[in-house]
Amino acid sequence: EIVLTQSPGTLSLSPGERATLSCRASQSVISSYLAWYQQKPGQAPRLLIYGASDRATGIPDRFSGSGSGTDFTLTISRLEPEDFAVYYCQQYGSSPYTFGQGTKLEIK
Amino acid sequence: QVQLQESGPGLVKPSETLSLTCTVSGYSISSGYYWGWIRQSPGKGLEWIGSIYHSGSTYYNPSLKSRVTLSVDTSKNQFSLKLSSVTAADTAVYYCARDVSFDHWGQGTLVTVAS
Numbered sequence A: 001e002i003v004l005t006q007s008p009g010t011l012s013l014s015p016g017e018r019a020t021l022s023c024r025a026s027q028s029v030i031s032s033y034l035a036w037y038q039q040k041p042g043q044a045p046r047l048l049i050y051g052a053s054d055r056a057t058g059i060p061d062r063f064s065g066s067g068s069g070t071d072f073t074l075t076i077s078r079l080e081p082e083d084f085a086v087y088y089c090q091q092y093g094s095s096p097y098t099f100g101q102g103t104k105l106e107i108k
Numbered sequence B: 001q002v003q004l005q006e007s008g009p010g011l012v013k014p015s016e017t018l019s020l021t022c023t024v025s026g027y028s029i030s031s032g033y034y035w036g037w038i039r040q041s042p043g044k045g046l047e048w049i050g051s052i053y054h055s056g057s058t059y060y061n062p063s064l065k066s067r068v069t070l071s072v073d074t075s076k077n078q079f080s081l082k083l084s085s086v087t088a089a090d091t092a093v094y095y096c097a098r099d100v101s102f103d104h105w106g107q108g109t110l111v112t113v114a115s
Helices: none
Strands: A004-007 A010-013 A019-025 A034-039 A046-050 A063-068 A071-076 A086-091 A103-107 B003-007 B018-025 B035-041 B045-052 B058-060 B068-073 B078-083 B092-098 B109-113
Touching: A004 A086, A010 A019, A019 A034, A019 A086, A019 A103, A034 A063, A046 A063, A071 A086, A086 B045, B003 B092, B018 B035, B018 B092, B018 B109, B045 B068, B045 B078, B058 B068, B078 B092
Parallel strands: A010 A103
Antiparallel strands: A004 A019, A019 A071, A034 A046, A034 A086, A063 A071, A086 A103, B003 B018, B018 B078, B035 B045, B035 B092, B045 B058, B068 B078, B092 B109
16 A cells, blocks of 8 residues: 655644645555645545646635655645645555645644 | 535444445436545544445455445435444544545544444
8 A cells, every 4th residue: 555654744834924745655656646635623624636736626726736656745835824724645546545644734 | 516414323332333324415426436435533544445436336445345335325326334343443533525536525424433
């Protein structure tokens, strides 16, 4: 199974700053089948990015994804107050699908 | 819009079978997509359990495969999860979602395994 390792575990930033979150896979992710999710307390995860770089419906363009192979990045260009949450990456190119352990984005 | 809603008991006794149903609205399961189950516990984070197609084709996480059964009822636009021989380690919030990159999720339901 593909293990996804996210870094950092916690990221402390201020609104208006740029956030860069990393997801590293233990082996190459087939066809860049890599997704990013945002989760707020008491809510289900929300799909942000699929196919490594395609924004899901209704997702603001301040969210962008990049990468291929084993290294992927989620960038939030200018943080809004509502962006502070936990972010997960997930690969769906190989069974079993696997998720990273999450990065908590907190207000500095 | 596509909406999913989990339902089922919130408390299950050890060694018994956990049973949950996901009701889909705003989209016909028969129109396509796989439909999946994911769980989230503090100890293990997000874990994909398995997915099912409207034809009944399934694929499971090998770590749970021996205990999991997925089924689908297209007439009710529902799909279901059964997890047998549960232990405290199966305590989690269980979500249903539209596969493959999970673009629509239910709100989740907490299932506690305890006597």
